[in-house]
Amino acid sequence: MSNLALHQITKRFGAVNVLHGIDLEVRDGEFVVFVGPSGCGKSTLLRIIAGLEAASSGEIRLDDRLVNSVSAADRGLAMVFQSYALYPHMSVRQNLAFGLENIRMPKAEIEARVMEAARMLLIEPLLNRRPGQLSGGQRQRVAIGRAIVRRPGIFLLDEPLSNLDAELRVVMRAELAALHERLDATMIYVTHDQTEAMTLADRIVVLRDGRVEQVGTPLELYNKPANRFVAGFIGSPRMNFIEALVDRASLDVGGRRHGMTGIELAPGTPVTLGVRPHEVDITDVEDGTLALEITLVEQLGAETVLHGKTHLGGNFTLTSPGQGRFAAGDRVGLALPSELHVFDAQGIAITPR
Structure with missing residues (x-):
């Protein structure tokens, strides 16, 4: 597990300011959800944490270590994308093992980690199939498994359920919550769906126009919204x-x-x-x-x-x-x-x- 601290993070794309001085701390073992309307900056902030984008200014600290100049590969984080990002020509087993093979981990250790993740996610019968032979829910499990085998300090999940149908999203939400409990892992999850935020999060970070509107537990935000925007965004049907x-x-x-x-x-x-x-x-x-x-x-x-x-x-x-x-x-x-x-x-x- 790891903790994360962001101090005055800004991001500019040319003349456009996307993030405006974000301050946030994520504690060991927390499940924190970034939520907000499309274009509010939540995915950009996640990519900055991952090291896939550089912050224009501010500090990013992992376990009190400044990592602004550390590459994505060396931050000890694992990202799960909305698009699954699986290699279509590889089997499930090969997809799970690929990142570990690149760092030249011993084969026995790779096999042990792959099988552990497969058992945890109930995908053992799928190990010899390719992604094209899997359902959306099965592909998402494989994408999550690829993150699990790396044993990262923090899991970063960017709208991982948005491509699934409504019924499967409910099932996968429950599985993610159970997985967080079993791994006792630090997770940061991005979604525009406030229902996902309410059901998964230990704390929710509500973003609007690149600024943090409020941070709190789901019930704190529901019962005591700091402003009209949070009040209207959290809760269904809306206030x-x-x-x-x-x-x-x-x-x-x-x-x-x-x-x-x-x-x-x-x-x-x-x-x-x-x-x-x-x-x-x-x-x-x-x-x-x-x-x-x-x-x-x-x-x-x-x-x-x-x-x-x-x-x-x-x-x-x-x-x-x-x-x-x-x-x-x-x-x-x-x-x-x-x-x-x-x-x-x-x-x-x-x-x-």
Whole structure:
């Protein structure tokens, strides 16, 4: 295992700044996930850690050793790519062994490591097949096995499940989590899928436009997002946002009053309220309630997801347990929870006192 420390990492491609002063520490044995929308810099940051890209400035330390000038091959890391990157003319056994043969490891040791990885990943029956004879999930296991045999200090995984179908992604997520537990390894994983981040990570690093928005455990980010971006990115369905004004000891939500606890702002201050879809109760449409006109109903069996627009004009999503009898065009009242996420005009979370 290894630990990693990044200090003020920047990256420029010509006149374009891609990363802006990234500070991060990854501890021994952690499973850390980089998450964010496409183009936020997460894969570039992973490639800089791997040594496949050079940082424009800043320090990269592995176990307190400065490695900015150390080649990718000498950093003691292993990378698993989205595209699998297997050699099509080689068997699975040869793909697993190839990197070890290049460093002239003894044949007996290579065979022992290959068989250990094959047993761990349940690919022993596949050792004599070529990649073209494997399914997507089997190819991904081989790609991970090629990393395992190197016994790296840190595993780097760049969207390794994105080419798999939805059902297989769920299976492979569980296998990756179990593999991390068995190896007790340090892993850094890149994805744009916040569900993968929530289910796999010890800590999540949320990136936007080359900057770290927040770092924390999955539940820390879900329960206490630092800003509106993190609040809207973490959680599925995504958080709803409603514009409101502070009105003395309450909030004015389109002419409706809602209680406000522990937030000290001047009357008339504009704020944004955040409420998660499962926190809303459905009521009758009455004076003083927030009304929703349903535009889409998703019947998922165990729950019903309702999409629509409030009378204030904003889009809104809520979930209702079970199989509710709703249809597009219906109007329902929305009872907001007593505790809401509140964000200021800059989108920063306002913490109750």
